[in-house]
Amino acid sequence: LVMLTRGGYIKKTELSAFSNIRANGLIAISLEEGDQLRWVRRARVEDSIIIGSRYGMAIHFRTDHEQLRPLGRATRGVKAMKLREGDELIGMDILPSSVLANLNGSVTADTEAEDEDETEENSELLENGTQGPWVLIVTMGGYGKRVPVTQFKLYNRATKGKIATKFKSRKGFKDQLAALRIVNEDDELMMVTSRGIIIRQAVKAISPQSRSATGVRVQRLDEDDAIAAVALVPPDVSDATETEN
Numbered sequence: 542l543v544m545l546t547r548g549g550y551i552k553k554t555e556l557s558a559f560s561n562i563r564a565n566g567l568i569a570i571s572l573e574e575g576d577q578l579r580w581v582r583r584a585r586v587e588d589s590i591i592i593g594s595r596y597g598m599a600i601h602f603r604t605d606h607e608q609l610r611p612l613g614r615a616t617r618g619v620k621a622m623k624l625r626e627g628d629e630l631i632g633m634d635i636l637p638s639s640v641l642a643n644l645n646g647s648v649t650a651d652t653e654a655e656d657e658d659e660t661e662e663n664s665e666l667l668e669n670g671t672q673g674p675w676v677l678i679v680t681m682g683g684y685g686k687r688v689p690v691t692q693f694k695l696y697n698r699a700t701k702g703k704i705a706t707k708f709k710s711r712k713g714f715k716d717q718l719a720a721l722r723i724v725n726e727d728d729e730l731m732m733v734t735s736r737g738i739i740i741r742q743a744v745k746a747i748s749p750q751s752r753s754a755t756g757v758r759v760q761r762l763d764e765d766d767a768i769a770a771v772a773l774v775p776p777d778v779s780d781a782t783e784t785e786n
Contacts, residue, residue, distance in 0.1 A: 543584045543604060544569060545592065545621060545633050548576040551698075552618030553584070553609045571617045580633045587638035591676060591693060592621055593705055593721030596628045599676070600702030601693040604635070608698045620699040632721035636690060640674060675749060677724040678706045678756060679732065681767040682716035686756035687724065687749045709755045713764075720771035729774040732759070736766045741774065 542559070545551045552570060559567060570578055584590065584604045593599045600622045602608050612618060622630065675687035686706070696702060708716040724730070728744040740760050748757055760768065 542569075543582050543590060543609070543633075543635070544578060544618065545580040545630065546570070546572065546576045546618070547579045547629055548573065549621050549624050549630055550576065550618040551590075551592075551609065551621035552612045552616060553604060554614055555611055556583070558614050568615050571615055573617065579630070582633065582635045584635045585638065587641070589636045589638075589641050589695065590633060591636060591690075591721065591723065592633045592702075593631055593678075593718055594622065594624060594628050594702075595631050595717045596625060597680075597704060597706045597708060597718050598622070598625075598628070598702045599693060599705035599721060600698070600700065601636075601695055602698045603641075603695060623699055623701045631718050634721070634723040636674075636723060640690065673725045674723050675725075675744075676705070677720070677722045677730070677744065677747070677771075678718065679720040679730075679759065679768055679771050680706065680708060680716050680756065681719045681769075682709065682711070682714065683758055683760040683762045683768055684709060684716070684756040685747050685759035686754060687744065687747055688752055689749065690723070692752050704752055707753060707755050714767075719768040722771065722773060724773065731772050731774050732768055733770045733772075734760070734762060734766045735769045736763070738766070 542556055543551065543553050572578065586605050589601060589603045591599060591601045674690055676690055676693060677685065677687055679685040693703065705721065706718065710716060724744045726745045730742055730744060732740045742759060747759060750756060
């Protein structure tokens with residue numbers, strides 16, 4: 542299991558450590574005061590992980606023992622990403638090794654440099670086309686895009702990562718990242734706003750764009766509203782049954 546806290550601590554613990562869970566539960570991770578365990582995912586040693594921050598940064602690194610050594614249950618973990626002051630993590634997802642094998646040219650880098658302008662490189666990748674999966678980016682201001690996973694090269698853990706999106710600003714509102722998820726073309730997503738409005742949308746309706754783009758408007762919001770959460774919609778079994786009949 543890979544566990545990630547809001548404050549940026551990550552750890553990998555063998556699934557067997559949770560084989561005998563008592564009625565009152567088991568300690569899964571040791572937390573610093575004020576921190577919260579937010580994400581838990583199953584992963585294999587050969588997989589990789591993508592993590593996004595509120596300020597629009599993302600980091601992609603392997604889940605092997607070199608980058609993420611196994612730790613016991615009652616440990617805090619290690620730093621996943623170097624965050625700017627005031628920044629926090631907003632999402633993580635696992636990329637299976639079968640997908641990772643197709644990321645041509647994605648090699649682990651030692652640099653912490655942030656790529657401020659890669660428009661030409663990113664545009665070329667989009668012109669070449671891709672069948673996915675993509676990294677879905679949705680901002681609190683209602684903008685979204687699908688970025689090919691090939692644009693997120695593998696970096697070392699605990700570095701700054703790379704820019705995942707650029708924000709559109711409007712008077713009185715500073716946009717931030719609301720969600721980062723791995724998606725495929727046939728997926729659907731549900732977006733919930735802070736005022737309780739729910740929107741369901743097909744992933745393929747959101748256009749693929751580069752990391753340096755701001756995305757397209759996925760939901761028009763009132764001035765005092767914002768995207769609060771994004772979730773993938775599981776395939777509807779009943780719809781599939783009706784189609785077969």
